Amino acid sequence: MFRSLIRTSPARWFLVRRIPSASTTTTPLRSLHATYTLNSKKNKSKSKKLDKEDEYVQHEAETEKITPTIDFKSTETKFENVLARFEKLANEIKLGKINPKIFDNLTVNVGNNTNVDEVPFTSVAQTSVKGRNFIVTMFDPSNADSIINAIIGSGLNMSGTIDPANKFNIRIPLPPITQETKKHDAKTLKELYEKFRNNKTGSMNSVRGETRSKFQGHLKHHKLSDTENKQLEQLEKLHKVFADKLQASFKSFEKAILK
Template sequence: MINEIKEDAAERMSKSVDVLGQNFNKIRTGRAHPSLLDSIKVDYYGVDSPLSQVANINVEDARTLSVVPWEKSMVPAIEKAIMKSDLGLNPSTAGANIRIPMPPLTEETRKGYIKQARQEAENARVSVRNIRRDAISDFKDLLKEKEISEDEERKASDDIQKLTDKYIAEIDRELAEKEKDLMEI
């Protein structure tokens, strides 16, 4: 019973860190990377589809992405979806090829992105702490129902705290990496 709760908590904490990584990918640095466009959905014959499912996304150089739709008729829809996204990108079209230059980051936008990254990291920390709280609550319920002893409950709670500390350290490491990435010129 205790091991099931620990495994569930570990899995949920791991997912919180994975979500943080996905959210960090949406915060753009000065470099072009195809994952920047992961959140963009395109109207493909009445269905909102991820951009990566209707076009090839390539990195032309350090500051330019190239999007080549599989169907030429999709060019205007893709261009519109990129402009409507909150990424601040302005695509330019040359035939069936859409080029997306990455605007250089100013000091102000860098600080704004760092603030956003810190907020995402804090949300992940809160998520991990909530999972810890749920697990400890489950242990206390087991103790009340006399299914485990006080010593087992205390040891399980300590193990969950160690797990929490491990994932919070991982979140802090990813945040430091993202901040370093954002401050690079």
């Protein structure tokens, strides 16, 4: 059994497979080449299609993996903390010189002429308000003169006397509240409000900005989806709720100061 090429016409050659006991069979060479080329193109096309499908699946998996979400519970807690800090400081401004903690930052010299021993005011006494007077309750009556001297030297324009009915108490008259004092306190409150509303750190706007920046940091390589846009809209609504609460708190404290 063998193969050979035979020429059947001037323009065509055929591959002949010779079998001793059978008739000769011929297959055109051009037909073989065409069949091989067609199959090769189909395989390449199929391979490219599979590659594209794999790339799409991989892209979808990566996108799903890094899709960011806003932690609204944590963000709301941060907004609440900003509001709480503002109200704490605003209340101190409202109290002004009526604040019972007014002397807490003073130091008291409880030593003698040759031995100076400076201690915190809170370690030797505590203060309360009764009527139009501060009542300083001493832990040791022997420190009375030292405590009174510390109050006189504080620059608060105050002085006190030992209560004749209780040697542990020092009575200090509250300073009068003038219109000038009210205006000064209202101005200080407004500055505090602006700080907590729009400061670079520790404000309502900074909490929103930090949350938004963290969220959008993962979105540089693709367009915002509807879900992501809705999250940003929800963040804006949450910020507005607490910005309004801050403003309402400011107005309330301002009214209390100026009345």
